[in-house]
Amino acid sequence: MTKKASVTVSHRRLGREFVRKVKELSGQNLQLCYQCGMCTGNCPAAVNMDVSPRRIIELARLGLEEEIAGSKTVWVCASCLACTVNCPRGFDLSKVMEAIRLLALRKNVDRVRPEDVAPEQRCDLPQIAMVSGLRKFTG
Amino acid sequence: MNLAYYPGCTLKTRARNLEEPAVASMEALGLKLDELPRWNCCGAVYSLAEDDLIHKVAPVRNLIRVRKQGASELVTLCAFCLNTLKRANLLMKGDAEKRDTLNDFIDEGIAYRGEVKVVHLLEVLRDEIGWGILAGKVRLPLRQLRLAPYYGCTLLRPREVAIDNPENPTVLGEFLKALGASPVDFPESTRCCGSYQVMNSPDAITEYARPIFNSASSHGAEALVLTCPLCDYNLGRGQRELAKKQGGFKEMPLFYFTQLLALALGLSPHVCHFELNHGSPESLLREKDLLPRVESVQPIGG
Numbered sequence: 001m002t003k004k005a006s007v008t009v010s011h012r013r014l015g016r017e018f019v020r021k022v023k024e025l026s027g028q029n030l031q032l033c034y035q036c037g038m039c040t041g042n043c044p045a046a047v048n049m050d051v052s053p054r055r056i057i058e059l060a061r062l063g064l065e066e067e068i069a070g071s072k073t074v075w076v077c078a079s080c081l082a083c084t085v086n087c088p089r090g091f092d093l094s095k096v097m098e099a100i101r102l103l104a105l106r107k108n109v110d111r112v113r114p115e116d117v118a119p120e121q122r123c124d125l126p127q128i129a130m131v132s133g134l135r136k137f138t139g
Numbered sequence: 140m141n142l143a144y145y146p147g148c149t150l151k152t153r154a155r156n157l158e159e160p161a162v163a164s165m166e167a168l169g170l171k172l173d174e175l176p177r178w179n180c181c182g183a184v185y186s187l188a189e190d191d192l193i194h195k196v197a198p199v200r201n202l203i204r205v206r207k208q209g210a211s212e213l214v215t216l217c218a219f220c221l222n223t224l225k226r227a228n229l230l231m232k233g234d235a236e237k238r239d240t241l242n243d244f245i246d247e248g249i250a251y252r253g254e255v256k257v258v259h260l261l262e263v264l265r266d267e268i269g270w271g272i273l274a275g276k277v278r279l280p281l282r283q284l285r286l287a288p289y290y291g292c293t294l295l296r297p298r299e300v301a302i303d304n305p306e307n308p309t310v311l312g313e314f315l316k317a318l319g320a321s322p323v324d325f326p327e328s329t330r331c332c333g334s335y336q337v338m339n340s341p342d343a344i345t346e347y348a349r350p351i352f353n354s355a356s357s358h359g360a361e362a363l364v365l366t367c368p369l370c371d372y373n374l375g376r377g378q379r380e381l382a383k384k385q386g387g388f389k390e391m392p393l394f395y396f397t398q399l400l401a402l403a404l405g406l407s408p409h410v411c412h413f414e415l416n417h418g419s420p421e422s423l424l425r426e427k428d429l430l431p432r433v434e435s436v437q438p439i440g441g
Contacts, residue, residue, distance in 0.1 A: 024189065024190070025188045025189055025190060026187075026188070026189065027189040044330050044331045044347065044350075045331070045336070045343075045347075047346070048340075048343055048346070075339060076336070076340070076343075078292075078331050078333055078334040078335065078336045079184065079187070079334065079335075080292040080296065080331035080334060081292060081296035081297055082292075082296070082329075082330075082331065084296065084297055085295075085296050085297060085298055085305050085306075092297075094187055095187045095188070095189075097187075098186075098187035098188055099187075099188060102188050102191075111339060112338050112339055117338070121341070125337065125338070125372070126149045126152070126153040126154070126368055126369070126372050127148040127149045127152065127153070127180075127183075128147075128148065128149040128183055128217070128219055128368050128369045128372075129335060129337050129338060129369055129372060129373075130338070131148070131180060131182065131183040131184075132183040132184045132219070132334065132335035132338075132369065133335040133336075133337065133338025133339065134338070135182065135183060135184050135186075135194070135335075136184060136335050136338075136339075137335075137338060137339055
């Protein structure tokens with residue numbers, strides 16, 4: 001028996017505006033991807049993701065914003081660029097991940113609030129962790 | 140000869156054990172690292188969004204200062220700083236519209252076009268000094284030390300800023316050979332340590348560290364060699380957690396490449412600040428007879 005597709009695509013759900021914004025912010029041609037899965041295979045964080053990196057590209061180009069917003073994948077990505085250097089199509093997924101993060105952060109909702117970091121953690125973390133983390137997780 | 144040098148924030152506090160041995164070693168090699176008289180944080184991560192120019196101001200401002208003081212090359216020690224400065228420089232070279240906007244905004248009276256060459260200290264050692272000459276300056280060969288070169292991400296990715304082949308880097312291994320050590324190849328040498336995820340999901344750091352340490356130790360490494368203060372923090376913290384959780388897991392010393400350079404050049408271990416390292420590197424060095432005895436400093440009586 002063929003497995004049922006878990007995503008329903010219809011013209012009513014396609015977020016054209018979302019696709020446009022992702023393309024604009026990432027500068028990437030989403031249609032370049034041929035879904036080979038090299039990105040997922042090389043991702044050291046894929047094991048902690050609920051939606052694989054390969055699938056994020058597919059959801060993004062279909063404009064399925066809700067599915068992406070409901071997933072933790074872009075927040076688990078560490079921008080290590082293992083996907084980027086291994087993509088046979090020259091597609092830069094790290095820029096798409098960043099675009100999706102920014103579309104959420106620019107609504108003025110921070111993923112990490114400095115005041116929520118425990119004081120002992122704040123003393124322990126080096127500047128490089130604080131600066132890079134707050135750059136990636138706040139708007 | 141002097142080289143314009145950009146330290147970055149963490150090297151002045153938590154990663155003094157990366158900076159101080161580098162400054163002392165380069166002086167011994169006759170290429171003095173000349174810290175920029177004025178510099179600001181580079182922003183740590185390079186902004187990946189097309190419309191985000193404000194986060195490029197910080198790295199570009201540093202590059203303009205280098206240009207203004209007449210230098211043509213900028214040396215970095217921190218892998219994150221290298222990546223951010225080098226990517227910002229490429230933008231200034233290749234995108235005329237964004238370059239003009241940034242120059243207008245920064246308003247330093249100079250039309251910067253990406254003229255400064257941003258390099259990592261490993262590139263200076265490889266391309267300007269050479270492994271043969273470096274090997275000739277070694278006074279304390281690091282014999283019998285089996286070291287795993289750990290590159291992480293930012294020295295090698297993306298391709299356009301890589302200091303070596305992103306798939307098969309050899310620069311750290313060649314550096315270690317020049318110092319007389321035995322580099323240990325291991326497949327996880329370019330795997331991410333978790334990077335800034337330590338802020339969002341600190342518990343995941345252990346899982347990033349696990350395959351790196353398992354792979355290095357199963358290939359016979361006695362210690363890991365690093366270039367990045369964030370790798371140092373994440374791997375140090377990761378292995379401490381692993382040792383608590385997993386019976387039989389043995390913590391491994393973490394070295395910065397500059398500490399090994401200073402040691403091999405015969406400089407005092409004081410400049411290496413081993414007290415800031417994770418995984419007790421001094422015990423390993425003592426075991427291998429590689430830690431010169433230093434007269435302890437007597438406190439001045441009152």
